[in-house]
Amino acid sequence: xxxxxxxxxxxxxxxxxxxxxxxxxxxxxxxxxxxxxxxxxxxxxxxxxxxxxxxxxxxxxxxxxxxxxxxxxxxxxxxxxxxxxxxxxxxxxxxxxxxxxxxxxxxxxxxxxxxxxxxxxxxxxxxxxxxxxxxxxxxxxxxxxxxxxxxxxxxxxxxxxxxxxxxxxxxxxxxxxxxxxxxxxxxxxxxxxxxxxxxxxxxxxxxxxxxxxxxxxxxxxxxxxxxxxxxxxxxxxxxxxxxxxxxxxxxxxxxxxxxxxxxxxxxxxxxxxxxxxxxxxxxxxxxxxxxxxxxxxxxxxxxxxxxxxxxxxxxxxxxxxxxxxxxxxxxxxxxxxxxxxxxxxxx
Ligand code: NAP
Ligand code: ZN
Ligand code: ZN
Numbered sequence: 001x002x003x004x005x006x007x008x009x010x011x012x013x014x015x016x017x018x019x020x021x022x023x024x025x026x027x028x029x030x031x032x033x034x035x036x037x038x039x040x041x042x043x044x045x046x047x048x049x050x051x052x053x054x055x056x057x058x059x060x061x062x063x064x065x066x067x068x069x070x071x072x073x074x075x076x077x078x079x080x081x082x083x084x085x086x087x088x089x090x091x092x093x094x095x096x097x098x099x100x101x102x103x104x105x106x107x108x109x110x111x112x113x114x115x116x117x118x119x120x121x122x123x124x125x126x127x128x129x130x131x132x133x134x135x136x137x138x139x140x141x142x143x144x145x146x147x148x149x150x151x152x153x154x155x156x157x158x159x160x161x162x163x164x165x166x167x168x169x170x171x172x173x174x175x176x177x178x179x180x181x182x183x184x185x186x187x188x189x190x191x192x193x194x195x196x197x198x199x200x201x202x203x204x205x206x207x208x209x210x211x212x213x214x215x216x217x218x219x220x221x222x223x224x225x226x227x228x229x230x231x232x233x234x235x236x237x238x239x240x241x242x243x244x245x246x247x248x249x250x251x252x253x254x255x256x257x258x259x260x261x262x263x264x265x266x267x268x269x270x271x272x273x274x275x276x277x278x279x280x281x282x283x284x285x286x287x288x289x290x291x292x293x294x295x296x297x298x299x300x301x302x303x304x305x306x307x308x309x310x311x312x313x314x315x316x317x318x319x320x321x322x323x324x325x326x327x328x329x330x331x332x333x334x335x336x337x338x339x340x341x342x343x344x345x346x347x
Pocket of ligand 3: 093094095096097098099100101105107108109110111
């Protein structure tokens, strides 16, 4: 076994603290990489607090990690020692179901292995995430990262990036479409970048008036403060798509009214409470509410390659791991600009 350092929550009511644990030895198809940077996703906070379901503790969060390969198994062909490597929200899946065969490991019908707060495919061994010094992953679940991009700013692409790229691609959002991005946080600011790169007209719908400058700097065409009825009135019935990245309960009635006839409201945010959907909000105007979860491995690599080709990275604040609760507090207040990334050398 390989000893590693990490930060773990021992239960849903205790704070993260240093915790030493072991990774498995590097198997024939495994890659071990030292984690240099790990993004902080709102899902980390949801999960250490048991917001969604009872978690597996101790829990080492973190599913946006990038680093350098330090060891490879004898049958590994995709990586060599010294290469950059990245892992996102998945470390394994059944590989045999209909979805896995199509590269939709995110929707594995037999239960995939989430990077933390999950179980390996033996359905017994817990998984531990990226708030740690090193990780061992089957090479099929390790991704290539360009040497040309700013490495800390690449980390958030592994979740915030693919979670917004995948639905925008699936629903073919692009030229001629008006896209609204609801919530300008980690996922939201990546949705703005991809929406623009795909040719859509992008509007940010935000609860934070102070974010207007940043939205415009990111290239958004329009910015609407959702608490201002006058501003909201101007965009009623105007959007083809809304990508909803909100992490807390919110008013679907209001947002559905901003869609055109046949408009699509794409949910990627995961509040702890069930959505409250007003029936006439979707019946009137044949509107759709759809969801999307992260992305499969081939599409995640496609997204990373797209980012390398188009010079897209996340806007980040680099933090020491000791400041993780300051970052969580700001994230809960919506004061994230626009992703915290942990410098893992501070572990
Ligand atoms: P984040 O950085 O905290 O951003 C969320 C943004 O939502 C905030 O910055 C804020 O933007 C807005 N917001 C927060 N509370 C709100 C409220 N009550 N009403 C309206 N807007 C509100 O979070 P994130 O990391 O982007 O994650 C967002 C959500 O997506 C989380 O629930 C996370 O668990 C989930 N997620 C889902 C997937 C998936 O596969 N589907 C993957 C990753 C994350 P403004 O200040 O602009 O209003
Ligand atoms: Zn995430
Ligand atoms: Zn499967």
